[in-house]
Amino acid sequence: MATIIVQRPKLAWHERWFISTLVKGLKITLGHALKTFREIVGGKEKVTMEYPEQKWDANLPSYYRGAPALVTDEQERERCVSCQLCEFICPPKAIRITPGEIPSDDPWAKVEKRPKEFDIDMTRCIYCGMCEEVCPEQAIYLRKDYAITGESRAELMHNKKKLYEIGGKRVGLVNKWNELK
Amino acid sequence: MAALLASFDFAFLITSVVKIVFLTFLVILPMVAYSVYAERRFSAIIQDRVGPNRTGIPLTLFGFKKDIQIFGIGGLVQPMADGLKFLLKEDFTPKSVNTFYYWLAPALTMVPALMTCAVLPFGSELDFSFLNPMIEKLGGTGFSAPVKSVIADLNVGPLFTFAIASLGVYGIVLAGWSSNSKYPFLGGVRSSAQMISYELSLGLSIIPVLMVFGELNLSKMSAFQDANGWLLLPFWGEGLTAERWVLLVPMVISFCIFTVAMFAETNRLPFDLAECETELVAGYHTEYSSMKFALFFLGEYAAMIIGSGLAVTLFLGGWSIPFWPFFEYVGNMIGLDTAFGWLGSSFQLHYSAGSTPFWLGLLHIGVFFLKVIVFILFFILIRWSLPRFRFDQLMKLGWLFMFELALANVILTAVIMACFTK
Ligand code: SF4
Ligand code: SF4
Numbered sequence: 001m002a003t004i005i006v007q008r009p010k011l012a013w014h015e016r017w018f019i020s021t022l023v024k025g026l027k028i029t030l031g032h033a034l035k036t037f038r039e040i041v042g043g044k045e046k047v048t049m050e051y052p053e054q055k056w057d058a059n060l061p062s063y064y065r066g067a068p069a070l071v072t073d074e075q076e077r078e079r080c081v082s083c084q085l086c087e088f089i090c091p092p093k094a095i096r097i098t099p100g101e102i103p104s105d106d107p108w109a110k111v112e113k114r115p116k117e118f119d120i121d122m123t124r125c126i127y128c129g130m131c132e133e134v135c136p137e138q139a140i141y142l143r144k145d146y147a148i149t150g151e152s153r154a155e156l157m158h159n160k161k162k163l164y165e166i167g168g169k170r171v172g173l174v175n176k177w178n179e180l181k
Numbered sequence: 182m183a184a185l186l187a188s189f190d191f192a193f194l195i196t197s198v199v200k201i202v203f204l205t206f207l208v209i210l211p212m213v214a215y216s217v218y219a220e221r222r223f224s225a226i227i228q229d230r231v232g233p234n235r236t237g238i239p240l241t242l243f244g245f246k247k248d249i250q251i252f253g254i255g256g257l258v259q260p261m262a263d264g265l266k267f268l269l270k271e272d273f274t275p276k277s278v279n280t281f282y283y284w285l286a287p288a289l290t291m292v293p294a295l296m297t298c299a300v301l302p303f304g305s306e307l308d309f310s311f312l313n314p315m316i317e318k319l320g321g322t323g324f325s326a327p328v329k330s331v332i333a334d335l336n337v338g339p340l341f342t343f344a345i346a347s348l349g350v351y352g353i354v355l356a357g358w359s360s361n362s363k364y365p366f367l368g369g370v371r372s373s374a375q376m377i378s379y380e381l382s383l384g385l386s387i388i389p390v391l392m393v394f395g396e397l398n399l400s401k402m403s404a405f406q407d408a409n410g411w412l413l414l415p416f417w418g419e420g421l422t423a424e425r426w427v428l429l430v431p432m433v434i435s436f437c438i439f440t441v442a443m444f445a446e447t448n449r450l451p452f453d454l455a456e457c458e459t460e461l462v463a464g465y466h467t468e469y470s471s472m473k474f475a476l477f478f479l480g481e482y483a484a485m486i487i488g489s490g491l492a493v494t495l496f497l498g499g500w501s502i503p504f505w506p507f508f509e510y511v512g513n514m515i516g517l518d519t520a521f522g523w524l525g526s527s528f529q530l531h532y533s534a535g536s537t538p539f540w541l542g543l544l545h546i547g548v549f550f551l552k553v554i555v556f557i558l559f560f561i562l563i564r565w566s567l568p569r570f571r572f573d574q575l576m577k578l579g580w581l582f583m584f585e586l587a588l589a590n591v592i593l594t595a596v597i598m599a600c601f602t603k
Contacts (some may be wrong), residue, residue: 022567029227029566036226047229 032044060144065127067145068120069167070160071138077108079139079170082115086131086140094124118163122148122156141167198227200332204303205521208550213482214260220561222256226563233259263440267475275468277359282359287473290480292485293345300338301490302400304330304500304546305407305532308539327537330500330546331400338399339387342491343380346446348486350376350456353448353465356477360468371454371572375445379452383442385587386435389594390495393428403499407532411498415580417506424601431594436496438587443488445579448481449560451567452575459569490549490554497552500545505531 014020036047051057073079082099099117102109131140143166150156158166218233225232234255274283306327335341350373357369390412394402409418412432415425445452456464466477493499502508532545570578 012215025566026562029562032229033223033226033562036229036231040226040231048231 001162013179014042040142057144064144065126065129065142067122067143067158067166068125068129068131068140068163069143069145069158070140070163071167071170072164074169074171076169077111078114078164079137080115080135081111081137081139082113082118083136085134085136089130089132089134090125091128092124092126094121094126095119096121115160116159120158120163122150122158123153138170141170149151197332200328200330204298204301204332208303209295209298209483209486210479211260212486212550212553213479213599214264216557216561217263217478218256218260219558220564221259223558223561224565225248227562229346232256236262260290260432264475267472270471272473275362278468279361279362282355283468284473285506286352286356286359287469287476287480288352289355290349291476291483293348293352294480294483297342297345297487298483298490299332299346300399301487302329302331302334302403302494302499303490303549305404305537305542307328307542308537312541327542329400330542334398334400336398338397338402339391339491339495340397342487343384346484346487347376347380349480350478352480356469360465362468364461364463365465365467366466366499368454368456368461372448372465374453375448375454375575378576379442379445379583380588382438382579382583383446385584386438386442386590387495388587388591389431389435392591392594392598393432399494399499403494403501404532406498407501407505411501411503412496414498414503415503415588424597427597427601428594430479431590431597432496434586434593436492438583438590439492439495441583443492444560444563445575447484447488449485450564451568454572454575457569485557485560486553489553489560493549493552493556496554500549501532502544502548547568553594 012020020166038044039047070078070080084097084099087095087097096117096119097115098117099113102111102114108114127142129142132142145166148156222232224233235254236259238258274280277349307330308327311325351575353372353376354369357365357367360366391397393412394405396402396405406412410416410421410425413429413436415421415429419425444450448454448456453464458464461467466474469477532541537545
């Protein structure tokens with residue numbers, strides 16, 4: 001491989017003493033300042049998006065990892081079988097599951113288990129997506145919700161009801177790797 | 182007791198107190214708060230951002246639809262919100278600090294910065310004689326002479342400023358040392374080395390200026406520049422002589438050295454090695470919180486404002502209005518004195534001791550602060566344009582370049598002045 005020796009630019013004396021470079025720098029910053037100032041005063045299109053009013057939601061990529069949530073299948077059945085794999089893999093230990101048995105008179109009795117309680121502590125979750133990746137039933141997905149706020153810690157403890165509310169319904173057999181994601 | 186009371190000059194006392202309150206509490210402190218705001222907005226637009234533009238009078242708290250924005254400029258209430266936040270935050274004192282010095286340090290930064298403003302002439306003089314009939318009705322004697330717009334008209338102005346301003350380094354060193362933690366300590370050590378180095382060139386840089394003025398009284402310097410052209414703008418009065426034009430060379434050098442040294446003295450970027458966030462967390466005030474941190478912050482900005490005030494007074498004519506001979510000529514031509522009868526019989530824009538009209542005194546104060554504000558904006562622009570120096574570069578610049586240049590500049594000025602006085 002050919003070795004290319006990059007020559008350092010030779011600086012003139014006024015560049016070495018920060019004289020012309022200072023002027024150049026000031027010109028750049030002042031130029032940007034005046035441009036943005038005119039844009040703000042003129043109400044023209046700005047570089048900054050003003051967050052709560054303007055959002056970028058439409059441009060979120062398909063692989064965006066927001067809040068984790070549980071989903072039901074097309075028959076309104078809970079997909080989660082409380083195998084607790086997600087609970088064990090979750091790096092910050094944000095998930096807590098209390099497994100429950102499905103009574104034998106239930107139409108889904110053959111599934112055997114469903115979570116009695118399913119809590120995700122959103123003050124701990126790091127949105128890593130491990131739970132989604134590990135789940136054998138495609139029951140837990142990271143949705144695109146990112147503004148998870150609350151006024152108390154209790155509010156940020158997403159329980160089963162809340163998780164299904166965020167998650168909604170997910171139809172199709174295996175949709176972990178397809179576009180439906 | 183009565184004799185003691187009679188020996189006080191009450192008019193002098195009252196005017197002094199009024200001046201102190203006016204300058205420090207009504208001008209400098211709000212200016213400090215708003216220069217923080219200006220810094221945030223200015224740096225934002227430099228980086229193509231918007232900056233804090235939302236804080237208004239919080240009417241939404243009382244159930245209204247919208248916050249009120251003053252003058253339609255968003256965020257003008259931000260400094261007040263910041264101040265409130267500083268007051269309400271937990272004031273945390275780490276266990277291992279040396280409590281006495283830890284508490285003393287913030288005050289030692291803030292107080293010298295504010296004290297130096299005592300000698301700054303922030304305006305020419307205010308003629309309050311129109312109040313005399315009212316005061317006489319109340320039983321007083323009234324004003325016999327116009328009130329000078331400077332708190333203490335000392336004859337050693339710049340020396341006083343430097344003497345007090347260099348006390349500011351104690352605040353930083355004590356903060357760094359008493360925090361008992363390595364980053365503040367490094368910040369304190371750096372800052373003391375830096376301040377001592379740059380104080381030399383700061384002091385030496387104004388010697389040529391003092392030689393030209395032959396004067397150490399800052400208000401007389403301003404008056405001289407008002408009559409004879411600013412040091413850096415000699416376009417009227419005696420400023421039009423050949424000597425002043427040749428002297429412009431050392432004056433520009435002086436101004437550059439003074440400004441650079443001022444940046445270093447106030448710990449502003451590109452010389453903010455005492456707090457440089459990338460290396461030292463926050464430097465000497467790492468362990469401080471709440472109002473104690475705010476005092477450091479305010480002290481830095483107050484020092485910046487006073488420094489700008491000093492630079493403006495020494496080099497840019499203080500409160501003087503530039504090009505007044507030209508303006509007066511035009512003003513008299515178009516007959517402003519008849520158009521604005523209330524301005525008095527003449528259109529006077531220059532200072533003349535003892536007979537400056539009241540409105541002109543006010544205008545001078547306005548002009549002075551306008552210049553200071555422009556200078557502060559320049560400070561801010563520099564901060565967001567230049568990267569920080571390395572510490573050895575800083576020391577090299579201070580000792581091997583600026584110090585020598587300042588010395589040579591003194592000699593150059595002396596030679597020029599000797600050549601012209603025959
Ligand atoms: S969400 Fe998936 S991984 Fe977690 S318990 Fe339910 S089925 Fe198992
Ligand atoms: S996204 Fe990661 S951190 Fe959050 S619940 Fe799933 S596994 Fe835990």
